[in-house]
Amino acid sequence: MQHLPILPILLPMLAGVLMLLPPLSNSITRHRIFAVSVTVILVITSVLLLLTSHQQGTQMYILGGWQPPFGIALVADRLSTMMVLLTSVLGLGAQLYACAGDDNDGMYFHPLFMFQIMGVNGAFLTGDIFNLFVFFEVLLIASYALLIHGGSKQKTKANVHYVILNLVGSSIFLFALGILYGTIGSLNMADMASKVRLLGEHEQALAKAGGLLLLVVFGLKAALLPLHFWLPKTYAAASAPVAALFAIMTKVGIYSILRVHAVIFGEDAGALASIAIPWLWPLSILTLIMGAIGVLASPNLRLTVANLVIVSVGTLMIAIAMQRESATSAALYYMIHTTLVTGALFLLADLISKQRGKAEDRYVIARKMKHGKVIGIAFFIAALTVVGMPPLSGFVGKTLLLQATQGMNEIAWVWPTILIAGLASLVAISRAGTTIFWRYAGESTNDEPIPPLKLIAVTLLLSASPLLVIFGGPVTDFTNLAAAQLHDSAQSIDALLPGGIE
Secondary structure, three states, X not given: OOOXXXXXXXXXXXHHXXXXXXXXXXXXXXXXXXXXXXXXXXXXXXXXXXXXXXXXXXXXXXXXHOOOOOOOEEEEOXXXXXXXXXXXXXXXXXXXXXXXXXXXXXXXXXXXHHHHHHHHHHHHXXXXXXXXXXXXXXXXXXXXXXXXXXXXXXXXXXXXXXXXXXHHHHHHHHHHHHHHHHHHOOOEHHHHHHHHHHOOHHXXXXXXXXXXXXXXXXXXXXXXXXXXXXXXXXXXXXXXXHHHHXXXXXXXXXXXXXXXXXXXOOOOOHHHOOXXXXXXXXXXXXXXXXXXHHHHHOOEHHHHHHHHHHHHHHHHHHHXXXXXXXXXXXXXXXXXXHHHHHHHHHHHHHHHHHHOHHHOOEOOOEOOOOOHHHHHXXXXXXXXXXXXXXXXXXXXXXXXXXXXXXXOOOHHHHHHHHHHHHHHHHHHHHHHHHHHHOOEOOOOOOOOOOOHHHHHHHHHHHOHHHHHXXXXXXXXXXXXXXXXXXXXXXXXXXXXXXXXXX
């Protein structure tokens, strides 16, 4: 069990390498069986890691025996293990969907998929900002190849924009790391948090510049306004399983903002405390507004879902800007909900597109879908969930978030913004549903059955919403403890340094 924290990184890495070698490399069927088996094991491992960190406290994994802040450390606390489990479940759903045929459009889908999961899990588990950069690069390189997998003019165009923007972001990331290392003398997150409050006046200015540069980098990954414009067309161009997996990508940026600006530059950082908050408030509100406008303006379902991701980013960033345990807890609950439901919606958009022929998922009149009832039921559940209608998880998440604003001056504009964005999402999703399922001309000529694996994948992701409500008590208890652990410097900083590690 002592090696449990590194398994979410090690398992997908080894699986990806093995699938590039004979005998696995010679058969797509072997790829599918092996990849799904490894992902199921990864889900089980993630559950065990979450339970271990919850019951026994934060798990540290020191690579090579070099103690922090000098060595590479993995930190498995409640927040990071929750995100690893979320990635594993989302990855399993997307992978099952791909195994129905989407993975055969190009080469090396499953190895790339595994390397993507490895990078995401590494970003969640690392306790060092430089290694966060390394894992960012791993997941980005895999995402470049996955985005263009299968090839098309639309994918190539979206990929060029995506690659250029992320290369710029990586350059800024390196500048920020150099500045912070030069001023603080460490890149271990806990060590940085303990030293940042001791900086002199001139060093504070440099550290502030480095911290705000990191906010730019993470804001780009999270699609925070004005760095959000790449996301809609990129996600809409990707194949369905890739777009579903990409639902976790913006959460990597949000998670990084939480780690850096709630721990290193949090309330205990002295003169550098909360340096990001004056920026986060207006940007999060504007992101939510722009996402709502994008949802209303979208001409097809894929773009609608992509803009719903931006809406969720704005909502989550508002919670982070509050700097309250209750708001962070609400954000964690909402993050689980929105990641899985948007992943399911990307898969549903692909099912609808294949059923409607040349009309695809555009909001135009087309032939009636052969399997419209099954897809319609799934879409109805997803629609209720994503817009926040009771009694599903979207309603619970938004209610928790709105309750967290009680007693704050910002309540006067947070409530209207979130509620109006929810109304815009409801109008857009209602338009999508009525156009796709009720407005049709003629009968379908597509007699192909829906592959069972695709229905299983959609059901797996959608089932999270009612489960989050049914087990709402234990889930919110866990998110409360995760938020408290993040905001408590004794647990998030002191316990992770030499002398505080058990």
